[in-house]
Amino acid sequence: MSGIHHFVPVLHRGDAVGRHTLRLRDATRARGFRSDIYVDTVDAETEGETVPVLDYPAAAEQGDVVVYQFATASAMAPWLARRAETLVVNYHNITPPDLMAPWDNHLALGQLRAQGDLHLLAPRTALAVADSAFNEAHLAGSGFAATAVIAPSAALDAAVTAAARSARPTSPRPAGRGARWLAVGRVSPNKALESTVAALAVARAHRDPGATLQIIGKPATESYVASLQRYVAELGLAEAVTFAGHAGDATLAAAYGSADVLVVTSEHEGFCVPVVEAMSAGLPVVAFDQGAVPEVLGDAGVLVSDKDPYALAASISDLLADEPRRAALSEAGRRRLAELDLPTAADRFVSLLVPLAQGGAGRP
Amino acid sequence: MSAALPPTGDADHAGGDSHDGPPGSEDQARAARALREAFARLAPQGSDAWNFLAAFTHLGDRYGPYHPGASALSDTVGTEERAGARRPGRLDRLRPGKDRAVRGPEGEKTEFEEAMGQVVEAFRFLSARVATLEARLAAEDRPVEGAAWLVPARELGGLVAPVCAHVLARTPGGDVVHADCGEGGLLQALTGAGVAAHGVEPRGALALSAIERGSSVTIGEASEYLAGRAPDSLGGMVLNGVVDRLPLHALLPLLALSRRALAHDAPLVIVSETEAVTGAREPAALDLVDGRPLHAATWELLLGRAGFVEVAPLAGVGLGDGRFALVAATPS
Numbered sequence: 001m002s003g004i005h006h007f008v009p010v011l012h013r014g015d016a017v018g019r020h021t022l023r024l025r026d027a028t029r030a031r032g033f034r035s036d037i038y039v040d041t042v043d044a045e046t047e048g049e050t051v052p053v054l055d056y057p058a059a060a061e062q063g064d065v066v067v068y069q070f071a072t073a074s075a076m077a078p079w080l081a082r083r084a085e086t087l088v089v090n091y092h093n094i095t096p097p098d099l100m101a102p103w104d105n106h107l108a109l110g111q112l113r114a115q116g117d118l119h120l121l122a123p124r125t126a127l128a129v130a131d132s133a134f135n136e137a138h139l140a141g142s143g144f145a146a147t148a149v150i151a152p153s154a155a156l157d158a159a160v161t162a163a164a165r166s167a168r169p170t171s172p173r174p175a176g177r178g179a180r181w182l183a184v185g186r187v188s189p190n191k192a193l194e195s196t197v198a199a200l201a202v203a204r205a206h207r208d209p210g211a212t213l214q215i216i217g218k219p220a221t222e223s224y225v226a227s228l229q230r231y232v233a234e235l236g237l238a239e240a241v242t243f244a245g246h247a248g249d250a251t252l253a254a255a256y257g258s259a260d261v262l263v264v265t266s267e268h269e270g271f272c273v274p275v276v277e278a279m280s281a282g283l284p285v286v287a288f289d290q291g292a293v294p295e296v297l298g299d300a301g302v303l304v305s306d307k308d309p310y311a312l313a314a315s316i317s318d319l320l321a322d323e324p325r326r327a328a329l330s331e332a333g334r335r336r337l338a339e340l341d342l343p344t345a346a347d348r349f350v351s352l353l354v355p356l357a358q359g360g361a362g363r364p
Numbered sequence: 365m366s367a368a369l370p371p372t373g374d375a376d377h378a379g380g381d382s383h384d385g386p387p388g389s390e391d392q393a394r395a396a397r398a399l400r401e402a403f404a405r406l407a408p409q410g411s412d413a414w415n416f417l418a419a420f421t422h423l424g425d426r427y428g429p430y431h432p433g434a435s436a437l438s439d440t441v442g443t444e445e446r447a448g449a450r451r452p453g454r455l456d457r458l459r460p461g462k463d464r465a466v467r468g469p470e471g472e473k474t475e476f477e478e479a480m481g482q483v484v485e486a487f488r489f490l491s492a493r494v495a496t497l498e499a500r501l502a503a504e505d506r507p508v509e510g511a512a513w514l515v516p517a518r519e520l521g522g523l524v525a526p527v528c529a530h531v532l533a534r535t536p537g538g539d540v541v542h543a544d545c546g547e548g549g550l551l552q553a554l555t556g557a558g559v560a561a562h563g564v565e566p567r568g569a570l571a572l573s574a575i576e577r578g579s580s581v582t583i584g585e586a587s588e589y590l591a592g593r594a595p596d597s598l599g600g601m602v603l604n605g606v607v608d609r610l611p612l613h614a615l616l617p618l619l620a621l622s623r624r625a626l627a628h629d630a631p632l633v634i635v636s637e638t639e640a641v642t643g644a645r646e647p648a649a650l651d652l653v654d655g656r657p658l659h660a661a662t663w664e665l666l667l668g669r670a671g672f673v674e675v676a677p678l679a680g681v682g683l684g685d686g687r688f689a690l691v692a693a694t695p696s
Contacts, residue, residue, distance in 0.1 A: 102407040106495070194403040201399070201568055206386060227406035229669075233513045234402065234583065235568030245695060309399055310392045 002063030003034035004353050009074040010041040011050050016273055017071050017092055019154030020346075022049065024067065024090075027153075027346040031354065040076050053079070060085065065357045068121070073113035081124045086356050089121055089128040089144070090349075092152070093135050093270025093292075099190040104221035118142045126356055129349060131271040134292035138270075151296075153346035155273050156337075157249060161280035167257025168282050172323050178210020179203075179320050182259035182283070184252070184274035185266070187228065187243070188220030194231055195265035195288070195307060201235040203313035208320075211240065213263075216255055218246040256281035260320055265312070269293050275301070276340070279333030284326050286316050296340075300333035387576035395575040402568060402583035508669060510610035512544070512566035512585075514649040517605055519546045520635065527602055527633050528553040534631035535559065535599040541625075543586035544605030548574030555579070559599070564589045587614070590621035598625045604635035608642055611652065660688045667692045 006025050012018040021037055028035035038053040039046075051059075053076065064085045068076065071092040080087060094115055100108040122128075122143035129148050130136035136147050173179065183196050193215060203211045219225040225243070232241045247255065256262075262278040264287035272293050278285050278301075285301030287293045294303055304315050319325060341348075387395065508514075520527060527550060531540055538560070542550050545563030547570055554561035555578075563581040565571035571583040582589050586606050601622050607615060622632060643650075647659035658666075660677070667675045667690070678689035 198396075198399040198403070201572065202395075205569060205572060223408045227403070227408075230406055231403050231568075233511065234566055236513060236570075238513065308392065308396045310396060 002061055002065070002357050003036075004028045004065045004067065004350070004357050005035060005056070006037045006067045006069065007053065007076055007080060008037065008039055008069040009072060009076055010043050011037055011039050011046040012043055013046050016152060016154050017069055018046070019157075020090075020152050021069050023153045023346040024349055025049075027350045028353070030347075031350055033354075033357065040074060063357060065126075065353055067353065070114075070118070070121070073110050073117050077117035077121055081120050086126045087121070087124050088353060088356065089125045089139075091118075091128055091130045091135050091139055091270075093131065093138070093268075094118065095188070095190045095268055099267055100188075100221070103189045103224045103227075107221055115142075127352060129352065132292035132295050134295055135270045148352055150349050150352075151340045151342055151345050152271060152273070153342065153349065155271065155276045155340075155345075156280055156342050157277075161253070161256070161277055165257070165281050167254060173260055173320070176210075178212055179208050179260045179316070180258060181211060181213040181261055181263050181316070182255055182278075183213065183215045183217075183263050183265075184255070184277070185217045185264075185272075186220045187215060187217045187225050189224050190266060190268045191217075192265045192267045192288075193228055195309065195312065196263045197228065197232055197235065197237065197241065198309040199263070199265075199312035199316070200240065201237060202309045203317055204237070204240065207313060207317040212242070213237075213240060214242045214244055214255055214259065216244045216247045216252065252277075253281075256283055259283055261286055261316055263312075263316065264288065264293055265307075266290055266293065272296050276337065276342070279337050282330045282333065284319055284329050285333075286312070286319060288312075298332070298336040298339070300329055300336040302329070391576045391578060394580075395572050398571060398575055398581060398583050399568070402571075405584060405588065508666065509652050510614055511652075512605070512609060514652065515605075515609045515645055517544065517546055517567055517570060518637070520550050520604065523635060524549045524553050527635065528557065530633060531600045531602065531631055532557055532559065534629070536627055536629045538597060538599030538627055538630070540600035540602070541586075541589070541593075541598055542602045542604075543589075544603070545574060545579070545581060546570050546605070548577055548579035548581065550602060551579040551581070552577065587618050587621055590618070590625050593625040595624050596627045598630060599627055600631045600633075601626055602633040602635070604633075607634050608637045609649070660690060663690050 006021050006028075008017065008021050011021060013022075025035050025037050036059075037050045038056050039050040040053050042050060042052060060083075065088060066080060066083070066085045067088045067090055068080055069090050069092065070077070072094075094111050097108040097111040097115070100111060118139075119142055122139075122145075125144055125146075127146045127148065128136075128139045128144040129150055130139055131149070131152050133149055136149050139147050181196070181200060183191075183193055185191050187193060196213060196215075200211060200213050229243065232238060244251065244255070256277060260283075262274060262283050262285045264272060264275060264285065266272065266288065267290055269291035272287075272291070275285055275287065275293060275296050279297075285297060287297060287301060287303055288307060289303040289305040297303065302315050302319055304312050306312075319329075531554065540554055540559050540561045541564060542548075542554075542561065543564045545551055545565045546567075548563055551561045551563045551574065561580070563571070563574055563579055564584060564586050565574060565581055566583065566585050568583050571581045574581045586603065603618075603622070606618065610618060626632060646661070648662040648665050651658045651662040664675045672692035673695050675690060675692040678691050
């Protein structure tokens with residue numbers, strides 16, 4: 001029987017793409033296929049789970065399907081494009097370079113290269129699977145002919161969200177206590193956290209003097225983080241905004257459990273895992289109507305189309321003052337999660353691969 | 365009254381004018397724009413677009429190795445494949461022909477490629493230098509020294525009328541700028557008298573309050589603002605607050621910038637605090653001048669802003685001999 005193998009530039013156990021790749025590998029093996037994870041750079045923590053990519057040519061067999069996890073530029077892309085196996089691209093989105101360029105040209109160039117990789121792979125790809133319809137549209141625009149949408153299988157960590165849900169208070173926020181805003185994700189220019197900060201300044205000035213914001217996430221580029229911290233200070237919010245950095249599962253669960261609202265002001269999101277985590281934790285979401293966020297959130301949160309900080313602050317304050325509405329959104333979040341059906345995502349993904357392996361589509 | 369929260373010295377704003385109800389949509393739109401501009405100005409210098417560094421790196425990738433040393437696969441990607449997989453980029457627009465790097469006979473480099481090899485090496489060197497400089501710029505913590513958010517702000521209060529009268533009497537015309545304008549009492553008085561008045565206020569919460577009350581205000585530092593003004597373009601300037609918080613070596617350039625921006629015969633007004641008032645500042649604000657040991661609170665602040673965590677007094681060390689000891693750590 002031919003194999004279905006997974007290729008990722010580097011396998012990190014802690015990130016969403018890494019966890020997703022491991023789940024896909026396990027689901028593939030569960031269907032009886034040979035399946036390994038090939039990497040270009042070996043991570044010591046996951047070394048036992050991976051095989052160096054240069055070992056693949058010796059192990060390749062007729063009829064193999066290779067699945068490339070595409071989230072960044074990599075020498076893997078041109079290398080896979082030249083090979084004869086049936087190629088499947090699992091696309092996790094590329095942030096538009098222009099959003100990063102004012103802050104970090106090196107990162108922006110990486111994104112530019114990734115865009116080039118995408119165009120290079122398009123004519124060679126038998127099937128491209130996107131995290132969201134938003135990403136699928138990007139794939140179509142990049143020349144991919146056959147596409148499908150399946151949510152990322154590792155978007156939810158059950159332990160984190162269960163802990164967060166159990167930590168959430170069952171009673172309304174005590175009168176007099178400022179609202180606790182939460183932002184989760186890489187601290188990166190495309191996340192436009194300055195919009196959240198500006199809205200917090202407005203909210204504290206007019207509606208909720210005690211409102212605070214916790215920002216959880218790994219810095220993508222120091223220049224952006226430094227500017228954001230200066231902006232916070234200049235707006236007089238130094239004691240109201242916390243930069244928590246990268247958080248482990250327990251910290252993340254505690255944050256979802258104690259926050260009053262998740263605020264998402266991203267300019268560009270290919271999926272937005274924190275929205276799913278918040279829905280799972282029963283935390284209301286207020287987000288800009290951008291990228292894949294409206295698609296993932298559905299009717300389980302408040303979408304703000306006007307990027308004015310006054311509009312955002314008003315939306316958040318109005319929601320937090322409306323307990324029945326919050327409860328309704330929490331319930332809608334549960335329904336939306338059921339629709340996304342994340343627990344079966346890996347198996348559904350593999351179901352798309354099986355016909356390719358058995359049919360031996362090969363190079364298109 | 366708006367519940368604007370200045371970063372420090374809240375009580376010092378008791379003299380500010382009150383305004384009722386939420387700001388109008390026009391004032392909100394101006395405030396939103398000021399907030400956006402206040403953040404945009406913080407983008408690293410030299411990185412406001414695809415800059416030289418981008419061009420250097422792009423050329424390096426285009427004509428040099430794909431990802432030198434970045435992956436096990438890089439070395440296996442041959443030159444011909446790279447040429448075939450060449451990435452489209454902005455620099456393509458600068459290329460008059462379809463492809464200048466046309467290859468010569470089998471395996472031979474064209475004269476153009478030979479030349480580009482040298483140029484690429486130079487670009488790589490420049491790229492590394494620019495990256496270092498940009499990293500240095502990004503790492504600088506310019507706002508700490510004399511930062512507005514460290515010290516209380518005081519509205520002009522009773523001084524509005526005499527300052528306004530002086531400016532009105534002396535201005536030759538043109539914009540009048542009030543640095544550290546607070547909630548904009550002077551701006552309102554000047555505007556009410558028919559003068560085009562513009563405020564500069566680094567404390568965003570105060571600036572928002574002034575904008576929401578109809579004043580024209582830039583969120584930022586006076587020196588940054590003045591650097592962007594044309595020479596001889598201002599009809600007057602009032603400096604208060606900023607003159608009490610900046611150290612001497614920063615005040616001198618500020619005065620030079622003011623001199624440059626002011627039109628001939630335009631008035632400059634400086635309103636300063638007495639020692640009795642500045643002496644009552646927080647230790648961290650007091651320390652940000654030259655020539656004295658820093659307070660423990662200031663070290664905590666500086667260490668925190670330098671990225672250290674777990675800043676705390678060293679256990680077991682008291683203040684018996686007049687010294688203190690702090691510990692800190694790098695983040696995990």
